[in-house]
Amino acid sequence: MESIAPGAGFERRSRLRAGEVLLWLAIAAAPLYVPGHLVLASQILITALFALSLDLLLGYGGMISLGHAAYFGTGAYTAGLLAQHGWSEPISGLVAAMLVAAALGFAASFVIVRLSGVALLMVTLGLGLLLFELANALADITGGSDGLQGVEIAPLLGLFGFDMVGRTGFVYAYLVALGAFALVRRIVHSPFGLSLQGYRENPARMAQIGAPMAARLRLVNTISAGLAGLAGGLLAQTTQFVGLDALGFERSAEVVIILILGGGGRLYGGLVGALVFMIGRDVLSEANPEYWYFWLGLILVLVVLFMPQGILGGGAALLVRLRGRAALGEAAR
Amino acid sequence: MIRRAAFATASVLALGLSLVGARADSPPIRIGFIVDLSGEFADYGTEILNAAKLYLAQHGGAIAGRKIEIDAKDTGGPNPEVAKRLAQELIVNDKVDLLAGFTLTPEALAVAPLATEAKKPMVIMNAATSIVTEKSPYIVRFSFTLGEIASVLAKWAAENGIKKVYTLVSDYGPGVNAEGAFKKYFTLAGGTIAGSDRSPLKGPEFAPFMQRVKDAKPDALFVFVPSGDQGVAVTKAYQDSGLAGAGIKMIATGDITDEAVIDQLGDAAVGLVTAFHYSDTHPSEANKEYVKAFQAAYGSKLRPDFMSVGGYDGMHGIYDALVRLNGNADPDQALEILRREKFESPRGPFWVDPDTRDAVNTVYIRKVERQGGRLVNTEFKAYPDTKDPDKTK
Amino acid sequence: MAVELLTLLFNGLAYGVLLFLMAIGLSVTMGMMNFVNLAHGAFAMLGGYLGISLTTRAGVPFLAALPLVFVAVGAVGAGIEVTLYRRFYRSPQLTHVLFTIGLTFMAVAGATYVWGSQIAAMRVPDWLIGQTMFLGLQVGSYRLFLLLVGGAIALALVFGLERTRFGAMVRATVDNRRMAQSLGIDVGRVFSLTFALGSGLAGLGGALAVNFLGGIQPAFPLGYLLVYFLIVVTVGGLGSTLGALAAALLLGLADAAAKFYAPVIASFAIYLVMVVLLMWRPHGILGRR
Structure with missing residues (x-):
């Protein structure tokens, strides 16, 4: 922030960096080094996408949500129900999942922009739980607690069937996640994105300088919901099953944990959080099925103790210390 | 602590036995278990896994x-x-020969298409919703269904x-199954239904429902809630609402008086x-031996x-199939044996x-x-060879 | 008709008091101290298990076990406050979330290790089982007991936190830490004691709740009740004891009314009431600000 021409600073920040390209190349190469874990890799990408959608709202916009699974689940049920009723083409199904979730997000945004702090947290939680109960009550449509079965997805582009090893699913999830990250990257570096961060830092100030924040917050909630729906739709299509847990409180809470763990307000916070949390859980529950919660909890506590800004924040601070250049403090943003 | 130590003993025993029979060059037969070992349903999965391991330890862990x-x-599920x-990882990476376990219905349903695609027999050890077995020709169920239990209770009541x-049932799949079967068979036998409520799946408060029941003045209240704290809570609510005094009996599926929680019910339950299909006091030699071995292993x-x-x-079914195939775990042959299993169980x-x-039980x-x-749970009447009454295929 | 309505009212209030007893500790730690203490359920679980162990294994009478649980869990809370929580008072609330969820995960595994994954229930004395005559009504004995204990605790807290010197010190410290310090208040000690109070109440609530809930098991602190605790505290208004009581009673009554008159919407009732109330009063029924 100490840059003399702030515009130059923003531009520098928005430039594509080598590290990012390498990261996405490394993920793309997953079939080479973890050929047996492509389903896990896809689920990590989906969770990262879900966390990214929350990041836009919470990390950049400063609006907490404890009911984000409402949009995830809406996307999942949209994609799942379409496929169950014979619309098995994946890409259009995914677009529909995103649009329906975005529409729900738009509707909810009129309630949400009026609230902040704990009330916002609890109202989003409440709306999420109401939707969960609704899905349970509409068991004839959703399958209730048994889950939605008979979800059959046609081959991608009519060519690549969803195989058991999960190759198609991985490539599909990868491409969608890459596109979503590119989109969010543009958004957060745009004037719109900057005004969101301004709102996060000082809502009163933004109102004073005349920014139409209510409309912008509605927009960001809509986009965030759409991305969450995209993630949910992806999960439904790659798993070919939708359970009530897609809408559950646990999923909402977990994505908040994942985002804070990785580092909110940073483009890759959700991705890093999803990587650490999900690989950690997989490895720990494999090694110690009854007590893995202990070790996962310990990791969270240690991260808080030693990296209060999340893993990416901690990494950035470490870089600053190593290179001794304060300007890099913003590097990871 | 006792559990762990005893389990270690059982494992060592199993290992010892298996080493006797195993040759170094033969590849093992692998069974992939998918169960809940952490989270809300940890207890279910632990019981299933403990018992399966016990069976192996008792019979020697190797075939041919x-x-x-x-x-x-x-899964830490649902x-x-x-x-x-x-x-998927068990099938592709670990090359398991069979899938087993499945505590919860949605987990079994999600896996079912994989079993079909990979042609792996899938042995259901709990997941008791009726439809489960219809979702893959490779599924064989060794537990029970709520339709079986509720229909028998309805007949007995009539x-x-x-x-x-x-x-009064919990508002989710199994609850709906239980309610449907009970109502159908109770009405068929000439009874009338005074009213039906579904309680939220979460939450301990049943008193307002009990009050509704009291007002309807039925002869009995039929209850299904999943085994665990809700079972205890609903029993206490029945007692604290004075329904017994009003001459309303409580009858239920055995989930409520599950041996894992029955002692927590206190005298309210007497x-x-x-x-139900199993009581740990079922009077048979097979059961006495089973209970003894279980407690010797796990405390x-x-x-x-x-x-x-x-x-x-x-x-038992898996082991029997493997013995008969002389250690060859061909999925289709194993499936053919599994679907024709018939034996004297502890139940x-x-x-x-x-x-x-699907499982065929004697319901008691x-x-x-x-x-x-x-x-x-003292058994006093048996309904042999009970099938899920509404199973079409 | 009147008997029916009064019975419903009584049951709703008793359930509300149960929610109050379980959530009041969180009202202290999160409401008064401004610490998003999602580990509240873990303290409640500890109280529940301690209560069970004391009454069933050590043979301590139920009524004597309750204060013991309060003191023991309070002491554990104080210990954790001094070693861990204290570092994070000035951290953003999202850090609190991550930290306390981490602690809760560890507590869940710890409880599985010590008490096993099966549910455990409390054996209460015979006079708390069954029904009692109260003001001409046949009511559940344990429910009546909860109402009395809940009322006593609410009174003690309102009096203790609003009318005593310690209460004034707590409120001063929370409102303006530096000013309180410069007035000679030992801020660290006040916070430790307040946190110990909150934890002790959580433990007591847990021990009292077991018999109503049917039992506890290690996944308890991550379950649906965590949501209920948060609802009671926020709908009541952060830091307000009376607010928490009012919110809890309101939710209990709403739940009872929905289950009795319209069971179809019973699973929605509590959440609907919460959303509507928070839309109407974002700072809670009796929230300040």
């Missing part, structure tokens, strides 16, 4: 020189997408002077009539319950219906009694 390995994965991923019943405080017997019998006579691949009507320092 091939060691039998259990590869257990935790978590269908994790269950499906674990099943035969025993109960004319008007109010039903006299409670339930229908005398733990009582084997219906979850455990599902795991034990499922392993009593048990067989699998070859047409539906039991009464809770105090025996020594503990509460038990």
Whole structure:
């Protein structure tokens, strides 16, 4: 922030960096080094996408949500129900999942922009739980607690069937996640994105300088919901099953944990959080099925103790210390 | 602590036995278990896995020189997408020969298409919703269905002077199954339904429902809630609302008086009539031996319950199939044997219906009694060879 | 008709008091101290298990076990406050979330290790089982007991936190830490004691709740009740004891009314009431600000 021409600073920040390209190349190469874990890799990408959608709202916009699974689940049920009723083409199904979730997000945004702090947290939680109960009550449509079965997805582009090893699913999830990250990257570096961060830092100030924040917050909630729906739709299509847990409180809470763990307000916070949390859980529950919660909890506590800004924040601070250049403090943003 | 130590003993025993028979060069037979070992349903999965391991330890862990390995994965569920991923990894990476376990219905349903695609027999040890077996021709169920239990209880109630019943079930798949079967068979037998409520799946408060029941003045209240804290809570609510004093009996599926929780019910439960397929006091040699072995392995405080017997019998079926195939785990041949299993289980006579691949149980009507320092389900009437009554295929 | 309505009212209030007893500790730690203490359920679980162990294994009478649980869990809370929580008072609330969820995960595994994954229930004395005559009504004895204990605790807290010197010190410290310090208040000690109070109440609530809930098991602190605790505290208004009581009673009554008159919407009732109330009063029924 100490840059003399702030515009130059923003531009520098928005430039594509080598590290990012390498990261996405490394993920793309997953079939080479973890050929047996492509389903896990896809689920990590989906969770990262879900966390990214929350990041836009919470990390950049400063609006907490404890009911984000409402949009995830809406996307999942949209994609799942379409496929169950014979619309098995994946890409259009995914677009529909995103649009329906975005529409729900738009509707909810009129309630949400009026609230902040704990009330916002609890109202989003409440709306999420109401939707969960609704899905349970509409068991004839959703399958209730048994889950939605008979979800059959046609081959991608009519060519690549969803195989058991999960190759198609991985490539599909990868491409969608890459596109979503590119989109969010543009958004957060745009004037719109900057005004969101301004709102996060000082809502009163933004109102004073005349920014139409209510409309912008509605927009960001809509986009965030759409991305969450995209993630949910992806999960439904790659798993070919939708359970009530897609809408559950646990999923909402977990994505908040994942985002804070990785580092909110940073483009890759959700991705890093999803990587650490999900690989950690997989490895720990494999090694110690009854007590893995202990070790996962310990990791969270240690991260808080030693990296209060999340893993990416901690990494950035470490870089600053190593290179001794304060300007890099913003590097990871 | 006792559990762990005892379990270690059992494992060492199993290992010792298996080493005797195993040749170094034969590849092991691998069974992938998908169960809940952490989270809300940890207890269910633990009972299933413990019992399955016990069966192996008792019978020697190797067949025709091939060691039998259990590869257990935790879903921490209900978590269908994790269950499906674990099943995929078990099939593709670990090259398991069979899938087994399945505590919860949605997890079984999510995995079912994989079993079909990979042609792996999938042995259900709990997941008791009726539709499960219809979702893959490779599924064989060794547990029970709620339709079986509720239909028998309905018949018994009608035969025993109960004319008007109010039903109260948890509002989710199994609850709807239980309610549907009870109402259908109770009305068919000439009874009337005074009213039906579904209670939220979460939450301990049943008193307002009890008040509704009291107002409807039925002869009995039929209850299904999942085994665990809600079972205890609903029993207490029945007692604290004075329904017994108003002449309203409570009858239930045996989930409420599950041996894992029955002692927590206290004297509130004495006299409670339930229908179920397993009681740990079932009077047979097979059961006495089973209970003894279970407690020797896992500590005398733990009582084997219906979850455990599902795991034990499922392993029995798998083991039998492998023995008959002389250690060759060809999936289709194994499936053919599994779907025709018939043996004396600790629960009593048990067989699998070859047409539906679903469990066929003797369903017992039991009464809770105090025996020594503990509460038990004493069986007093048996309905042999009960199938899920509404199973079409 | 009147009997029916009064019975419903009584049951709703008793359930509300149960929610109050379980959530009041969180009202202290999160409401008064401004610490998003999602580990509240873990303290409640500890109280529940301690209560069970004391009454069933050590043979301590139920009524004597309750204060013991309060003191023991309070002491554990104080210990954790001094070693861990204290570092994070000035951290953003999201850090609190991550930290306390981490602690809760560890507590869940710890409880599985010590008490096993089976549910455990409380054996209460015979006079708390069954029904009692109260003001001409046949009511559940344990429910009546909860109402009395809940009322006593609410009174003690309102009096203790609003009318005593310690209460004034707590409020001063929370409102303006530096000013309180410069007035000579030992801020660290006040916070430790307040946190110990909150934890002790959580433990007591847990021990009292077990018999109503049916039992506890290690996944308890991550379950649906965590949501209920948060609802009671926020709908009541952060830091307001009376607010928490009012919110809890309101939710209990709403739940009872929905289950009795319209069971179809019973599973929605509590959440609907919460959303509507928070839309109407974002700072809670009796929230300040």
